[in-house]
């Protein structure tokens with residue numbers, strides 16, 4: 001049977017690595033697509049795949065009610081949209097930025113008569129159009145806009161709406177990526193410890209990956225403790241015991257000729273929390289030391 005449902009037309013501004021991947025996903029799903037890019041050659045490459053190329057950002061914005069921007073940074077969004085008429089448009093901004101930039105951009109769009117959704121992409125370009133890769137985009141801002149376009153937005157990659165505050169998508173994006181860097185930092189220290197030994201890094205890697213996966217659910221206990229305010233709830237390895245173990249980590253690093261600078265700041269926070277008399281807690285109290 002022929003699919004007679006009309007697909008939503010999309011305007012996409014920005015055809016870098018991510019924008020191009022998004023464009024291809026919408027085109028191959030049959031969505032009429034108008035594109036514009038500062039460097040025209042990148043847009044021209046998509047005409048063979050069915051994209052309509054606008055001569056200017058203003059022309060692209062005039063072409064469709066749904067406008068998606070995927071540019072380098074907030075400054076480039078300002079520059080590209082400056083000469084366009086956003087009245088009545090649904091603006092979806094997939095450009096990475098801070099929560100404050102997203103909130104200001106939402107207000108900026110509202111003043112220009114547009115509805116606004118901000119997006120934080122939790123994926124790299126090869127994950128676009130590949131649902132089994134597990135990537136998704138955090139969205140926040142206008143709930144009506146999200147509901148209206150969810151079917152179109154989900155075509156390239158999964159969607160997770162995190163609230164009406166336009167800054168929340170960026171906040172979730174940065175929170176998850178910050179945790180990722182913490183994980184990478186720990187793994188870097190682990191590889192450094194074995195660097196000069198007769199241990200194959202490829203043998204350590206699966207052990208590390210499995211261990212990190214085993215430990216990851218600890219975040220649920222952290223959340224539970226933060227919600228209840230009881231940081232001793234369910235604690236198996238208390239802070240006093242963990243702080244007592246830190247010299248072993250520092251001595252091992254020294255013996256292996258490894259600079260402990262990635263671990264030491266965390267150990268210092270653990271020591272400070274213990275000094276406040278929180279020996280029966282786990283590690284959740286460290287969070288309160290971080291928040292000004």
Ligand code: FVH
Pocket residue numbers: 014015016017018019020037038039042070071072073075076079080094095096097121122123124125
């Ligand atoms: N690629 C990735 O792995 C990450 C994954 C997570 C999300 N990020 C963010 O997505 C935004 C776009 O990233 P991208 O990978 O497409 O970035 P580039 O390939 O560098 O393309 C940048 C596009 O922005 C255009 N552009 C830059 N400055 C301006 C400007 N002043 N005026 C107009 N356009 C501008 C650029 O145009 P051109 O260089 O081709 O002319 C590209 O279209 C980004 O926020 C990531 O943080 C990606």
